[in-house]
Amino acid sequence: MSNESVISRRNWLLNAVEPSTQKRFADKLRLVELTKGQVLLGQGQEVDAVYFPEGALIGLVSAMASGDTVQTAMLGWDGALGVFEACGSRRSAFLAEVQVSGAAWRMPAAAYREMFAASEALRINVHKYVELLLTEARQHVACNALHSVSSRLSRSILEALERSQDNRRLPVTKDVLAEMIGVQRTTASSSIATLERAGALTNSRGSIEVDNPALLERKACSCRKAMQVARREIYQTHEDVCDEA
Numbered sequence: 001m002s003n004e005s006v007i008s009r010r011n012w013l014l015n016a017v018e019p020s021t022q023k024r025f026a027d028k029l030r031l032v033e034l035t036k037g038q039v040l041l042g043q044g045q046e047v048d049a050v051y052f053p054e055g056a057l058i059g060l061v062s063a064m065a066s067g068d069t070v071q072t073a074m075l076g077w078d079g080a081l082g083v084f085e086a087c088g089s090r091r092s093a094f095l096a097e098v099q100v101s102g103a104a105w106r107m108p109a110a111a112y113r114e115m116f117a118a119s120e121a122l123r124i125n126v127h128k129y130v131e132l133l134l135t136e137a138r139q140h141v142a143c144n145a146l147h148s149v150s151s152r153l154s155r156s157i158l159e160a161l162e163r164s165q166d167n168r169r170l171p172v173t174k175d176v177l178a179e180m181i182g183v184q185r186t187t188a189s190s191s192i193a194t195l196e197r198a199g200a201l202t203n204s205r206g207s208i209e210v211d212n213p214a215l216l217e218r219k220a221c222s223c224r225k226a227m228q229v230a231r232r233e234i235y236q237t238h239e240d241v242c243d244e245a
């Protein structure tokens, strides 16, 4: 792997690692192509590798005893899969499935633990990532209770596009969209049809094409803005915040 490819990484967490540490661990990283539908981790499975998406989108899905499933988080270039578990329980509490095909860096969990110990910048950014995911999870609990399906769907599509490599086309089926916002497929279908009639998007061949991003933004619930503000604040946190007395 050349030095050039090390610098050109898009993944926010991997990019944070100091250049000298990146170089030290370069041979532990492998760029892999993840395919839609691929299961990277099963619920309860041991976490033996960490994935840093570049263009791929990974959905974290929780299965209930009844067999119902709901997506609880979506990971893209601004996050990573397994970074908490690799240094904690080492087991996955969810199913991790690729929602949108694309590239990701794969690193064995043991090597990741070494890199985590070696890189202060990585530890700071993983800390910020914890805060971001917790904030997002709390916001989504409120969102599910208070906001309409259509406005949640609009927000989810915009968020997923930001985390993938294409800002107009989201290659996901209605089933995945329904799972993303925790509703039945028929409910998701009727909201998609409403957004289509309004001219915000087109749904065809298992894919969503955003025709009018500004309109979709207006249709999205207020959690969209709230999370953008929270994200900005968390990312702008002073690097030395943990050292302050």
Ligand SMILES: [Zn+2]
Pocket (backbone or CB within 6 Å): 142, 143, 144, 147, 152, 155, 221, 222, 223, 224
């Ligand atoms: Zn909301």
